[in-house]
Amino acid sequence: MDIGTVAVVGGTGRQGSGLARRFARAGADVIVGSRDPARAAAAIASWSAPTSSVRAASYAGAIGSAPIIVLAVPFDSVADLLARHASFQAGAVVVDVAVPVVFGEGGPALAPLREGSSAEHVKARVPAHVRVAGAFKTVPAHLLDQIDRPLDCDEFVCGDSSEAREAAQALVRLVQGLRPVDVGPLARARSIEHLTLLAIAINRRHRIHDARYRIAGLS
């Protein structure tokens, strides 16, 4: 699948800018959606990687201008963002990358969500014609951000339509060394989010920073 233009909404955070720069390096046209496009443009200008194919836009401008939109804003901002901006292209694919982790007495935990998972939380808040996928939930943000470092792990993709899963897998393949693993329906997102939670627990317990997953047995 050829990725023409991809929007990264919240593309100036560590996860978003890592994705945006890696997508651009792989040849995609990237629109970085920001609440403050001027600030985003300045951030893009400061990036070391080639940025000629990256441009800044408002949230609305990014969402309305790309067939694939990665939502890289914090989980807590997603509902408000989607309530304000719903002008997606027909049949657009929205990729949810969030993992709603809360830190309580027992350590990190997943926030309980009425819809079951972050991806389903997004699905419940976009127009019916928009397709939703989950991806980029388990790869550590600071590794994504080190864009000269090829990755060496798997990334899990879920979605309720094959088009959404294909689009998300194509995005994953743009990131050097990252292998997409299709895990099926969108409801599998909660299991993926548990993988992230477990990786955080492993990081804390073993004083490391970048636990990530590889599936053995899958060629």
Add this chain to the structure above:
Amino acid sequence: MDIGTVAVVGGTGRQGSGLARRFARAGADVIVGSRDPARAAAAIASWSAPTSSVRAASYAGAIGSAPIIVLAVPFDSVADLLARHASFQAGAVVVDVAVPVVFGEGGPALAPLREGSSAEHVKARVPAHVRVAGAFKTVPAHLLDQIDRPLDCDEFVCGDSSEAREAAQALVRLVQGLRPVDVGPLARARSIEHLTLLAIAINRRHRIHDARYRIAGLS
């Protein structure tokens, strides 16, 4: 940690017999606990691996005779088993290996459990002096059962005491090629169970049989 004697309750199933034979091969004395010890003894006699350090016992005999007990009976049998047999050695460690998967319209899912996870379900049903760990939840049973095949993946261990986690990790180390990864408190068991669920989903979707996990970034 030196493993002297380990009981595998339900040690004639695929998962149980794989574990029992691998533990025995690594030098442990193994008690296979069965509802029908004569049938278990016959099964053990049929095993190809050296079985001189393996003996059959009743459920009660196995549970009362070992400081470490692996519960390898089906999840649905655990509550009844523990209600009938509570004579553990002082400070015994019980290792829960179950993942309660149900198959519904949306495909495989984890059974919702009042206690949160299979491991906590066990914890709620053993005497207070007994310590509980979760382990061997993600390695495919049929790979365990191929005892001449070294494994190449990680196995996640959780528990509320360091003694329980240490004991479970020591068991994991008895299995050639299996690396224990300590993930902390017993409540992390549900996340481990989600890993198993996701592996099942990956198996079904990709028509493979032995998806399993390796953690990258952990030396």
